[in-house]
Amino acid sequence: MDIEYVRSQFPALEREFTFMDNAGGSQTLRKVAERISGYLLHHNVQLGASYKVSREAGEKLNYATKKVCEYINAARPEEVVMGPSSSMLLRILSTCISKQWKEGDEVIVTNTDHEANVSPWTDLKNKGINVKLWKANPESLELELSDLNKLLTKRTKLVAVTHASNILGSINPIKEIAKTVHKAGALICVDGVAYAPHRRIDVRKLDVDFYVFSWYKTFGPHLAVMYGRYNLLHQMDGINHYFFKKKDVPYKFQPGNFNFELTYSLLGITEYFEQLFKNEFPKAKKVGFQDKMNKVFEHISKHEERISKPLINYLSEHPDIQIIGKATADRKKRVPTISFVHSTMKSDEIVERVDDYRVGIRFGDFYAKKLIEDAGLKEKNGVVRVSLVHYNSLDEVKRLIWVLKKVI
Template identity: 70%
Template sequence: MDIEYVRKQFPALDKDFVFMDNAGGSQVLGKVIQRITGYLIHHNVQLGASYRNSKEAGEKLAWATKQVAKFINANRTEEVIIGPSSSMLFRILSLSISKQWQEGDEVIVTNTDHEANVSPWTDLEEKGIKVKIWKANPNTMELELSELKKLLSEKTKLVAVTHCSNILGSINPIKEITEIVHQNDSLICVDGVAYAPHRQIDVQELDADFYTFSWYKTYGPHLALMYGKYDLLLEMDGINHYFFKKDDIPYKFQPGNFNFELTYSLLGITEYFQEFYKQHFPNDKESSVLMLKKSYEVIAQHEQQLAQKLLNFLNENPKVKIIGNPEADASKRVPTISFVHDELDSDAIVGQIDEYRIGIRFGDFYAKKLVEDFGLTEKNGVVRISLVHYNTEEEVKRLIWALSKVI
């Protein structure tokens, strides 16, 4: 991967600081910043008016949404719902879809998910919905498909699961899980927040019914996206004003509308990946899906090299326990790496690393059930180092040097 090219696209990287808390929020592409500024200067009007500026603004946002739909390989732009955060979009989905359910219906959640894809479903217990928990194997810390099959029943309406744990870094086999869930005539809702910064999202290939991720962790603004299959969205009542019709998709799920300038800025992300592809494959011409596939393969290889260096260092320390897969295999994990220390609390480690102008983090990262069930609360959670493709081998060496002085 051309790391010099990549880093030039992120203005914030031009400083003496190492960003390794990327799972909490990545740095923003320069193209995204330019798009936000450009929209506010040239198109900052309300949509739906008859005057020219309003029409042009509507066309700009329609184009941006179309490019985002292509980015995730959705069938149609109406399947893309833009909202303020993944947490809010999951909540909107649970409120809307549960209107179709009856007392005694069941939902399955996991104990490895961020709470964003847990609380909206467990809160439905107040309406008589039964919630089952799919627990990870405490030894391997992996979700096992055999356990899911035991939990499924004829009353299961939906399974909520993460594509990738924001603590473990483990990639779950979503396509295989989806097949099992659909064979049971149930729906699946996937949290892709910790996956999207690292790998291609092809919603048609995955066949998930609902898929959500956050743009601010994927090199963009503080905004989120939820994909939903059109027929399912059409059937649901929204949460917008009463006079909107069933086919007012996605607007019936966007009370107060979506943020115009931030939505328009998503073009900066789609354009970046188009240019990333041209930079690395100058003589190739592929469809948008294959273009992204090849680009993310380059990214995955680079990230695996970074993860390998860090994991080698951590695996050699007998006082360190890696929380998750200790191997760097990019087909099994992303470079979100967590650990605890036999003698030191996680906050004490991070506090000392702060002094070296390296940003890492400790805590439960809203995956509270995982931290509690794996007995990590007494350590004040885990130390989490979350790398992305703009991180360098030199930065990883700098972190290892700092950690060697602390642990």
């Protein structure tokens, strides 16, 4: 991969600083920032009016939403709900969908998820909904389908599960999980926040009902998106004003104005990936958007595997270090979000020493508190997390290893 081209698209990377807290928030594409200012400076009017500038602004936003729809391979733009954050969208979903549920109905959450896809469901206890916990195998920290099967009943309404853990980096087999969940007559709601920056999201291929992720971790602005299957969104009550009807999808889930300039800026992300495809596969002819995205993300996953390998090797060979998650760089099994603990040093101690070398990594529970508690890592002050993305270079990873050798 032409790493120089990639890095040149992110102005923040020109600084002498190594960004390896990307699962916290990625750097923003120049194209995204330019579109935000372009929209605000030239098209910032209220939508829905009959005058020309308003009509033009509406067309721009419709185009951006259509592109997001293609980006995740949703069936129609109405399936794309915009919101300020993944946490908020999941709250909106749990509020709306639970109106259809009765006392004694059940939801299943995991102990490996970020709390964003847990609390909105566990809080439904107040409405008489029974909450069950799908716990990872304590040895492997993997979620096992056989355990899910034991929890599913006729009363299960929904299973909330993450696509990739923001601590372990492990990828859950969502397609398979969705099949099991659907067979039991329930719905699946996937948190794709830790997965989206690394791999192609194809909601139709995954056959999921709801899928949420945040653009600020996917090279864009502080905005999030929720995919919802059209018929499910259509059936549900929304949370908008009383005069919004059932058919007003997605507006009934977007009270107030959704953020116009940030939504418009998402075009900068799809354009970037299209350009990256063009650069990396110059001989490819007449390739459609879906194939381009599949190919470009496969390419990215290979780069990510290549740069995480030396770090995983170093960490697994160190006698005092334990990787929390799979000790493999295999792109089929994990994303490059790599966590570890040390036998005697606390996680904050390591990170604060690394700070002096102008490398941004991070320690903590990353709001996956249940996982940290169940894995007995609270007294370590959580894990040390190094989270890479495709703009990180092999040289940066080598430098991090050099730094870790100095501080540990």
